[in-house]
Amino acid sequence: MSTNTKTLIINIKRELKRQGxxxxxxxxxxxxxxxxxxxxxxxxxxxxxxxxxxxxxxGVELLDMVENVNDEVTRISKLTVQQENAxxxxxxxxxxxxxxxxxxxxxxxxYRYKLERNDVIAxxxxxxxxxxxxxxxxxxxxxxxxxxxxxxxxxxxxxxFREHFIPAFFDHDFKEPGSLRVIRYGDLTDQSKVKLxxxxxxxxxxYDTLTYQDRHFRPGDRERKSTTMVxxxxxxxxxxxxxxxxx
Numbered sequence: 001m002s003t004n005t006k007t008l009i010i011n012i013k014r015e016l017k018r019q020g021x022x023x024x025x026x027x028x029x030x031x032x033x034x035x036x037x038x039x040x041x042x043x044x045x046x047x048x049x050x051x052x053x054x055x056x057x058x059g060v061e062l063l064d065m066v067e068n069v070n071d072e073v074t075r076i077s078k079l080t081v082q083q084e085n086a087x088x089x090x091x092x093x094x095x096x097x098x099x100x101x102x103x104x105x106x107x108x109x110x111y112r113y114k115l116e117r118n119d120v121i122a123x124x125x126x127x128x129x130x131x132x133x134x135x136x137x138x139x140x141x142x143x144x145x146x147x148x149x150x151x152x153x154x155x156x157x158x159x160x161f162r163e164h165f166i167p168a169f170f171d172h173d174f175k176e177p178g179s180l181r182v183i184r185y186g187d188l189t190d191q192s193k194v195k196l197x198x199x200x201x202x203x204x205x206x207y208d209t210l211t212y213q214d215r216h217f218r219p220g221d222r223e224r225k226s227t228t229m230v231x232x233x234x235x236x237x238x239x240x241x242x243x244x245x246x247x
Contacts (some may be wrong), residue, residue, distance in 0.1 A: 005044045011065050013041070015058050018147070019213055029057040037205075048159045058217040073147040076131050081129050084156040096123040100133045103215035112220030147208065169228060179228070193233075200231050 016026065023041075027034040030053055040046055046054075055062045079087075087094040092115065099109050106236040109120055124135050132149075134142040174181035186197065207229050217223035237245070 008065060009041055009044055010095070012054060015060060015065070018209075019058060020209055021058070026054070026057060030054070046057050059213070075144050075149075077146045078152055079130060079132070079155075081152065081155055084152060085232070086126075086130075088156055088160055090123075092119065093123045093126060096120055097127055099131065099219070100124065100127060100141050101145050101149070102211070102219065103141075103143065104219050105141060106139050108219050137140075166230075169230065196233065200233070204229075204231055 016022070023037045024034050027037045030037070030050075040050070051062055051065075055065060087097055095113065096109065106117070106120060107126070109115065110117060121135075121139065124133065124141065127133050128135050132143065132145050134144055136142060170181075172179070172181075198247075214224050219225075
């Protein structure tokens with residue numbers, strides 16, 4: 001098995017893991033035996049037709065899997081303070097950044113928002129300079145962020161979201177389909193908080209997995225909609241109670 005073939009298989013396995021698909025699931029989608037799938041990966045014996053079928057099952061393009069063989073991509077996990085300030089100074093740039101890292105195409109952005117093509121392309125070039133995406137020659141957008149990408153914890157965007165986003169997000173009755181708000185209030189030991197922390201992170205991982213799996217559905221309130229999840233807990237006492245607390 002050549003080095004390139006080994007790297008290609010590694011890329012496909014990485015994509016399988018990222019989407020939470022095991023060999024049994026893949027075998028079902030390909031309508032073949034699980035043992036056949038295992039042999040293919042063990043021996044690296046894939047026909048082009050079979051590779052196409054696997055990529056279709058994963059919702060990825062064969063070109064991306066092949067390109068990654070000879071193209072080591074640096075994926076970033078955060079921006080600089082200056083870059084976050086640049087996003088806040090231009091809300092269209094922030095919008096295009098959101099769309100791009102959530103696997104919107106250029107046509108998707110133009111379909112959903114009243115923006116000029118050249119303005120969007122110009123901002124994609126700025127974001128390409130930030131290192132969070134690559135614009136291909138056919139104007140196809142390729143996100144270059146890592147799985148654990150996030151805004152700087154104490155950075156400009158986090159501060160903006162705390163001040164403007166959180167109040168607006170919770171100013172809602174959460175009664176419409178596809179929305180949920182659950183509030184619990186009680187006492188927990190430190191040991192229980194460790195368990196709760198683990199379960200919350202599992203929920204975050206599930207959200208990340210689902211958003212990635214759904215990336216090939218059409219965005220812009222067509223087949224997938226902008227959906228925000230907030231997971232938070234902390235030691236806290238309701239305000240009026242603190243005034244009558246001893247010590």
